[in-house]
Amino acid sequence: MARLKSLPFALALAAISLAACNNAQRPGAVASSGGDTRLCTPFPTAAGATTSGQPTAPAPGVPATAPALAADPAAALDDCLHRWGYALAASRDDANQVATATVAACGPSLSRWNQQSLASDGGGGSPEAPSLLTGQPTTPLGEHFIYAQGRALFYVVQARAGKCAAPPVSNGVPVGVAAD
Secondary structure, eight states: OHHHHHHHHHHHHHHHHHHHHHTOOOTTOOOTTOOOGGGOOOOOOOTTOEETTEEOOOOTTOOOSHHHHHHOHHHHHHHHHHHHHHHHTTSSSOHHHHHHHHHHHTHHHHHHHHHHHHHHTTTSOOOOEEOTTTOSEEOHHHHHHHHHHHHHHHHHHHHHHHTOOOOOEETTEETTOOOO
């Protein structure tokens, strides 16, 4: 009878021991209190942005985004993917699903990049050529989409791994995402 009373105690002790082994820090593992913020990519700020009504300069070493993003649709897409990827990374969904949602949120930016590409080829359409990565036939528009998918997934995983702060959100959209 005394042995039956000690069985639950022994099982509980064994479970605690196994749980402790499972939670042991592995080489390269991040402390449980947070991620490695060195993985996080800071958000560029526009020159002349205001906080409390006062114009501010971009952070040291961070370029202004407004002129660069207006002139380069590829950079605007990357910034959109970065902001939406970080904003949606807290979702409990699979990273691939979150990345797909990120690309969907940045669809207008991807379209602008594709429009620029079509306009710059002289109206001849998108020629098919072998991909430099896979060797498979592809088009510039197809490569833009593959790029967007990859970057979105990277930003989601980066944000989760580094426990990176999401950008501020205004009216349901991360601050800094170009108005569509």
